[in-house]
Amino acid sequence: AQSVTQPDIHITVSEGASLELRCNYSYGATPYLFWYVQSPGQGLQLLLKYFSGDTLVQGIKGFEAEFKRSQSSFNLRKPSVHWSDAAEYFCAVGPFGNEKLTFGTGTRLTIIP
Amino acid sequence: KAGVTQTPRYLIKTRGQQVTLSCSPISGHRSVSWYQQTPGQGLQFLFEYFSETQRNKGNFPGRFSGRQFSNSRSEMNVSTLELGDSALYLCASRDGGALGGLAKNIQYFGAGTRLSVL
Numbered sequence: 084a085q086s087v088t089q090p091d092i093h094i095t096v097s098e099g100a101s102l103e104l105r106c107n108y109s110y111g112a113t114p115y116l117f118w119y120v121q122s123p124g125q126g127l128q129l130l131l132k133y134f135s136g137d138t139l140v141q142g143i144k145g146f147e148a149e150f151k152r153s154q155s156s157f158n159l160r161k162p163s164v165h166w167s168d169a170a171e172y173f174c175a176v177g178p179f180g181n182e183k184l185t186f187g188t189g190t191r192l193t194i195i196p
Numbered sequence: 197k198a199g200v201t202q203t204p205r206y207l208i209k210t211r212g213q214q215v216t217l218s219c220s221p222i223s224g225h226r227s228v229s230w231y232q233q234t235p236g237q238g239l240q241f242l243f244e245y246f247s248e249t250q251r252n253k254g255n256f257p258g259r260f261s262g263r264q265f266s267n268s269r270s271e272m273n274v275s276t277l278e279l280g281d282s283a284l285y286l287c288a289s290r291d292g293g294a295l296g297g298l299a300k301n302i303q304y305f306g307a308g309t310r311l312s313v314l
Contacts, residue, residue: 119305126200126286126305173239177303182229182292183252184303186239 085110087174089187097195098166104159104190106174116157117175117184118148127173133157144168169194198223200289200306208312214275217309219287221268227251227292228270229303230262233284242285245270246292277313284308 086109096102108114115134119127131142138150148159157174171191175184201220209215221228229252230242241254245264262272268289274281288303 117302124307124310126202126307127288129302129304132302175239182227182244182246182290182301183241183254184229184231184239184288185241188238 085176085185087176087185087187089172089174089190091190092188093191093193095193095195096164099163102159102161102164102168102192104172104174104192106157106159106187107155108157108174108176109155110176112178114157115177116148116150117177118142118146118157118159119173119175119186120144121171121173121189123170130159130172164192164194166194166196168192200287200304202285202287202306202309204309205307206310206312208314209277210314211277211279213277214273215277215311217272217274217285217287217311219270219272219289219306221270221287221289222304225289225291225304226268227290227301228264228268229288229290230270230272231286231288232256233286233308234282239286242272274311279313282311282313284310 088107117132118130121127130146131140133140133150141147146161171189173189174187177184203218227246229244233239244252248264259275264270286308288305290303
């Protein structure tokens with residue numbers, strides 16, 4: 084069965100500092116991986132996706148993620164966070180058609196001035 | 197293009213009642229998936245509809261059902277509500293077609309319907 088693990092429930096970083104959110108997945112076939120962000124009271128917004136090819140993918144809002152097959156990881160990074168990045172971040176894995184995503188439990192990001 | 201629209205945004209019901217939630221997908225999208233989000237269980241897949249047919253179903257009791265109309269709009273129904281059904285229900289749409297590759301199969305989410313069962 085497929086699964087996604089986000090080991091960090093809550094992370095606090097200072098504005099302007101770098102950020103890395105961890106994601107590990109378990110999937111029997113070629114994984115299609117996603118990072119979504121959810122602001123309070125809102126739905127999910129897609130930050131970036133990995134299907135194949137270059138293992139370093141760029142997304143919106145200055146985020147990037149690196150796919151490492153050997154480590155079954157898809158960590159999200161940002162070189163310098165902004166107060167507006169405070170939100171909850173979800174890693175997800177899906178099948179070819181992406182009709183059914185399996186999500187991690189999320190990482191809540193707090194930004195301090 | 198307008199995004200995924202879910203109505204209503206908030207609902208309060210009592211145990212034993214039933215509820216219907218609505219989702220209008222992005223224009224041209226033929227697939228609609230539903231998810232339940234709770235603090236305890238996180239985001240869980242409920243079911244997916246494509247061209248008015250349910251193609252995938254998650255591990256939820258039969259009290260949870262859905263349908264899709266010819267214009268791709270979808271409704272989700274929960275009967276005999278229980279306290280544990282209190283959650284944010286999210287709808288996601290995607291093109292769903294085989295042509296156009298994987299990029300056309302990204303799921304775009306609505307803002308959700310917050311259901312509170314008292």
